[in-house]
Amino acid sequence: MDRHPVTILRKLAALCVCGGLLAGCDLPRTGPSLSEIEAGSTANGGNVHIVSVDDRVTQASRKNEALGFSSELVNSYATVTDLIRAGDTLSITVWENVDNGLLASVGQKVTLLQEIQVDQSGQIFMPYAGRLLADGKSPEQLRQMITESLDLQTPDPQVEVRRLAGDGSSVTIVGGVGAQGVYPIEPSTKKLTSMIARAGGVVLPPETAQIKIRRGGATSSIWLQDLYDNPRTDIPLRSNDYIIVEEDRRTFTALGATGQQVVPFKIRDLSVAEALAQLGGLNGATADPTGIFIFRMEPPAVANRVLGRSDITTPQRFAYVVDLTKPSGIFLARDFLIRDDDTIYVTEAPFAQFEKVLRATVTTINFAALVQTVTPN
Structure with a gap:
């Protein structure tokens, strides 16, 4: 048997050529x-x-994967935005018809009480009127209550009550909007689209943007484009609604x-x-x-x-x-x-x-030719 190293290399080269031609299935795929x-x-x-x-x-093979708000959300009634709730902030102004009034400084007839917080029990403290239940009252109803309480101590007081932004009737907006945050439900932002606009609008591509509403443990989603196309889906908001604007995650x-x-x-x-x-x-x-x-x-x-x-x-x-x-x-x-x-x-x-087989074969043939060239007979 010929055991010369050159002969062995030549035989190996020949075997590689045959292997490349016959075993193409073993090449990377x-x-x-x-x-x-x-x-x-x-x-x-x-x-x-x-x-x-x-x-x-x-x-x-079509499968219904359409998004849409639940019937409970779509059919919900509009919230009453002017009712005072626990957590709200009020501004109260009192005008008195006497020089030395109950509330005003000397020489002044107007008293401005700013940022009066409605506590968790729904009450406020008003000087000379005591603790008053504000929760569930409109600003006009609370104005009348304060007027009646002060009228016993100062002649014909004039009272104004304004409800400022507060946490009592508010929603949270997060995700792909211009300004995430907590926003009060006001007459101009009672609907979903107006609240989104209040938060700076959607900054995601409209083709893949989704709006998700979490309310009372239930969550519903809708495509942004469907919200724009169908006015019925522009639902009224509720206090503590959680609004998520996100991109399609599929x-x-x-x-x-x-x-x-x-x-x-x-x-x-x-x-x-x-x-x-x-x-x-x-x-x-x-x-x-x-x-x-x-x-x-x-x-x-x-x-x-x-x-x-x-x-x-x-x-x-x-x-x-x-x-x-x-x-x-x-x-x-x-x-x-x-x-x-x-x-x-x-x-x-x-x-x-x-x-791939052809490239492997050519590479093997070139290797065999190199062996033939560099080795003596």
Whole structure:
């Protein structure tokens, strides 16, 4: 047996050439091939329903994910903004018709009592009138109470009561607005849109902005655009409402010949075509347009509709296939909607794998030629 080192190197080079030609499947890949995915279908004993997308499947796979305020919020009545509540701040002005009044300084007839806080029991303290219950009263009702109390001690007092901004009837706004904070419910800000405007407006892209209202332990959401388009959703606000303005948090995952990344939704209703456009389109050198897969878990109701069955009671794994080379492929890609947590996988074109084999083979041949050149016979 010839054990010369040069002979051994030449034989190894020859084996590498054959291995590169015959074992292309062992080369690096972006993921499984179209045929390998199809081999795992339920039709072949697997646990994934592989469904080719057509018009019927596009409609059957639709799932109602629309946002909207609850009927309780939409049908709620407008709050009475001029009632005084615990936590409110009041301004009280008293005019007296005598030179030496009860409240005014010497030579003055007007007394201004600013920032009188309504305590947690709903009461205020008014000099010479004592403690008065203000909670649930309008400024006019409280004015009459103070006037009657002072009238016994100073002739014909004139009283003015104004309700200032306070925490008693207020809402909290956080998130994507110009100025987050706590805002009083006033006559001009009784509705949701006016309160958002009071907080500086929405600073997020309108295509993906959502408005969330938390009231009494329940939460409802709506798309900003729907709020603008439908006046009925411009709900009246309540004290202690918590308003959150946030961007759409849905994402999908891209794998395969498009690269690997988690991608946020840029628009509300995102189709396969628009998702691919967000990824920069298909790479003509590597992507297989016949093998675009959308992987997702379908609830039983959707799974039954898509498969034309009625016996499915548990969530099912689905792999929807879009073939862009078919005459209707582009239209189907435009109509089939992506959902939150979907995975888009674009298979690699057969030619791309062949090209990898070819590159590996050329590299091996060049290595063998180098061995032949640098070693003596």
